[in-house]
Amino acid sequence: MPSAGPDYTHALTSAKDPHLTSPFPELDSDGERGKKEQPTAISASIAPEMTTAATALATTAATAQPPSLEISVSPAVNPLAASAPSTSVPDALASLTHAAHDQALEIINSLQSSARRRRSSVEAVAAASSVLASFASSAKARHANRTEAAAALATAVAAANSPPVLNPQMTYSSGQHSAAAALLAASGLHPGILPTDSGMGDTGIPQFDVASFGALPAYAVEATVGGDPSNTAQTLLTTIAETPTRSAGKPAVAAKPSRRKAAAGEPDLELSMSPPSSQFDGPLTSNGMPLTPDAPGSGRPGSLRHLTPDERRARRLQRNRLAAKECRQKKKVYITNLEQQVEDLENENSRLRKEIEELNAKLTLGGMRTSSTADPALVLNGESPQPKRSRVADRSAAPNPDV
DNA sequence: AGTCTAGGTCGTCACAGTTC
């Protein structure tokens, strides 16, 4: 059975952002690679784009008669829900027209592109936006999904708007939650989104309390137990749940021998499959790892020096596992884009050749009617006809390429 | 049905480069 990982490729490959055409070279050539932006700055830069998307949705949708979207909050799944009654998403947002979807899709793709060029602190937001993109695309034909897309987008907007007041660790955490919320909405599961008391923001988009998503991953997993129609959503939700977002429980894993060296059939300690621990409430590192309290004398937040070698190894393996996944996904997208470029260029090439043939045919016909000294066919074939000029004139007219 | 093979996915290691 092929593994069903999060499918980000749709949003990535469909984006028009030029950066997307060649992520690897682009990152390497412009010196961006390795330069990490602070999560707060990242989120701040993304927020306007998301806000723009949401505004576009609301504006375009204003002409339609919208259904009412109930985002109910279940206290059973979210303890914080008891303090906040069910709230309706504004009708303008709930009634997404096809044009709005197209517009949103474009903007979201751009957002996805921006997020992708950054690092792990925004990967969850990127995941959310990509899901939204594919979801918005598929939602054109289904009214209910449009409303869910609106809710999901509003959630993502809220997540993007919130980070400036959050520390970097919480930025990632809220990103995860927004991704989960978006996925829940996209998969038709109970969103459990908590609107804040502040109500509408400047853009007319309801502001959601990102902090209230604290219970999301746990019940998200519960919600998928019954059978999620969306493999993408289920997989990412599971991933989110297994990421120790709110848990620091470190699996007691003994250092295992190299998989290459291990004898066949030897039980493999699956660090990644260790059950998600759910007691941690502390901050997270930028990549979602629980931020370890500083060891005495440790100058770097989250120092692993006080951990046992086994624990350090387990963490490194887990991070590398995630990094490898990300890298492969990135590579896959890169290859896909290259293939698409090849196809596009081949199409363009054949189109231009056809155009040349047509123009040549026209010129040939014209040449038969009028006596022309020039040979336009040569020009159109890309062969540069030698102008009947002196070499002196040539030298003065064109700059020397060797200089 | 059993075997072979190609292709894909995944985890891990090693290493270079970056960040703090």
Added chain:
DNA sequence: GAACTGTGACGACCTAGACT
């Protein structure tokens, strides 16, 4: 200098399809 990220390389595993 420790911790971190990204990525190539490798081996293990799985699956689908072809072949016997």
